Amino acid sequence: MLNLILFGPPGAGKGTQSEKLIGAYGLKHISTGDLLRAERKAGTELGLQADAYISKGDLVPDEVVVGMVRNYMKDHSEASGFIFDGFPRTTPQAQALDALLAEFDTQIHLVLGLEVAEDELVKRLLLRGQSSGRVDDQDEDTIRNRFREYQNKTLPLQDYYQQKGAYRGVPGMGEIEVIFEALCAHVDAL
Numbered sequence: 508m509l510n511l512i513l514f515g516p517p518g519a520g521k522g523t524q525s526e527k528l529i530g531a532y533g534l535k536h537i538s539t540g541d542l543l544r545a546e547r548k549a550g551t552e553l554g555l556q557a558d559a560y561i562s563k564g565d566l567v568p569d570e571v572v573v574g575m576v577r578n579y580m581k582d583h584s585e586a587s588g589f590i591f592d593g594f595p596r597t598t599p600q601a602q603a604l605d606a607l608l609a610e611f612d613t614q615i616h617l618v619l620g621l622e623v624a625e626d627e628l629v630k631r632l633l634l635r636g637q638s639s640g641r642v643d644d645q646d647e648d649t650i651r652n653r654f655r656e657y658q659n660k661t662l663p664l665q666d667y668y669q670q671k672g673a674y675r676g677v678p679g680m681g682e683i684e685v686i687f688e689a690l691c692a693h694v695d696a697l
């Protein structure tokens with residue numbers, strides 16, 4: 508199995524690069540943001556609960572997202588590997604993921620961090636909000652709150668994976684194709 512985490516702040520391009528990576532390496536894509544939006548759209552109890560957090564730009568509670576990831580992995584146990592996009596976002600989530608992968612006799616092989624300046628991120632998210640209709644991309648206060656959540660709860664994971672020797676940072680500004688090649692170079696070096 509090949510298991511990758513695409514790491515980085517909101518708007519860094521994780522979704523775009525995930526799409527390209529799954530094509531290139533035949534991996535299953537797990538985006539907790541996409542899974543949560545699908546639950547919301549389907550009007551499930553979980554979706555309704557999550558909505559209150561998402562619309563404020565707060566993180567959804569760990570047990571909710573961990574449960575979703577566990578179900579997805581169990582449903583796709585034949586996969587040759589996973590790319591985790593927007594997960595884990597907290598230390599308890601990272602620990603839960605390690606335990607979950609151990610159940611599958613596997614582990615995280617690489618954490619690819621997309622590094623983008625905050626001003627550029629705000630611009631990208633507001634632009635995306637004009638076409639995507641995503642409730643959390645509409646106003647700057649919500650966006651700034653997502654960055655606070657990222658700084659406080661998610662960024663410490665960079666250290667967590669650096670200590671395991673799994674973290675590789677990649678500049679996330681410039682041409683999509685050039686960024687993609689830089690990511691592939693790290694995967695191919697494994």
Ligand code: ADP
Pocket residue numbers: 516517518539540541543560561562564565566567568569572592593594595596600643653
């Ligand atoms: P972005 O990376 O652009 O913020 P996502 O689609 O990954 O977008 O996430 C959107 C929102 O969904 C987050 O702001 C958060 O409220 C919720 N969410 C997604 N993934 C997680 C997670 N792993 N833990 C907690 N909340 C999450």
